[in-house]
């Protein structure tokens with residue numbers, strides 16, 4: 001049986017190393033028959049392991065800073081030449097907050113860093129989609145997915161300016177989804193993923209506690225990187241051809257749950273320790 005993405009061509013932004021969500025998405029898409037072009041910044045390629053991974057899996061790797069329109073234009077031109085045609089799907093898996101990295105509290109955020117967070121983590125999706133529309137890079141009925149987190153819509157202690165970036169990212173996906181859908185039938189969706197151990201996902205000190213809490217509050221448990229990848233494959237495929245402008249929660253039910261027996265047990269154990 002043919003793979004779900006047989007004959008399709010995709011560009012994957014944001015694979016840094018083998019833990020990256022984007023790396024899992026890239027390999028799952030390849031397994032489903034897609035031809036993949038990887039892209040990341042020069043620094044990420046130097047500091048991460050994506051170049052070795054790309055070579056082993058025979059995926060071209062193109063340098064592109066997603067905040068620079070001229071880089072995105074060059075990427076699209078090369079990707080089209082390398083794959084021999086229009087692009088069917090794109091994954092935006094790009095985020096960075098220097099406020100988070102430097103442990104700045106939200107109320108004392110550095111505004112230069114704040115603007116960089118928005119530029120890298122949200123506006124880059126606008127630039128990517130706007131450039132793709134102008135250059136007419138994406139095939140009729142194509143699919144674009146960006147990764148987000150539920151802190152876009154709920155207060156989450158410690159998520160800092162990334163929460164604002166994710167809210168903006170999701171809004172951009174809706175607005176551009178409407179425009180690109182009407183123009184060329186291109187879908188734009190968000191996958192809102194469970195906390196997952198990656199470089200970007202591990203930038204704060206309470207993270208181990210939070211993974212456990214999230215796992216116990218989610219009726220299906222935390223979604224891992226492979227679950228995220230399968231959700232993206234489904235959205236890239238023709239099976240989801242009428243799904244657009246949506247936030248799809250790959251979170252084991254976390255966002256719809258207030259209390260589970262697992263969490264009650266955790267509290268009981270804590271109380272026992274205190275007694």
Ligand SMILES: NC(=O)c1ccc[n+]([C@@H]2O[C@H](COP(=O)([O-])OP(=O)(O)OC[C@H]3O[C@@H](n4cnc5c(N)ncnc54)[C@H](O)[C@@H]3O)[C@@H](O)[C@H]2O)c1
Pocket residue numbers: 013014015016017019020021022040041044064065066067092093094095096120147148149192193194195196197198199200201202
């Ligand atoms: N890991 C999690 O817990 C989690 C949960 C929900 C959503 N997400 C989102 O998933 C996406 C991928 O994160 P990840 O967890 O795989 O971590 P990651 O660190 O592996 O990926 C982040 C990527 O963004 C890239 N990037 C940063 N600045 C860039 C720029 N200017 N141009 C192009 N690329 C740039 C980095 O090089 C890196 O490859 C992010 O949007 C993140 O917010 C992660």
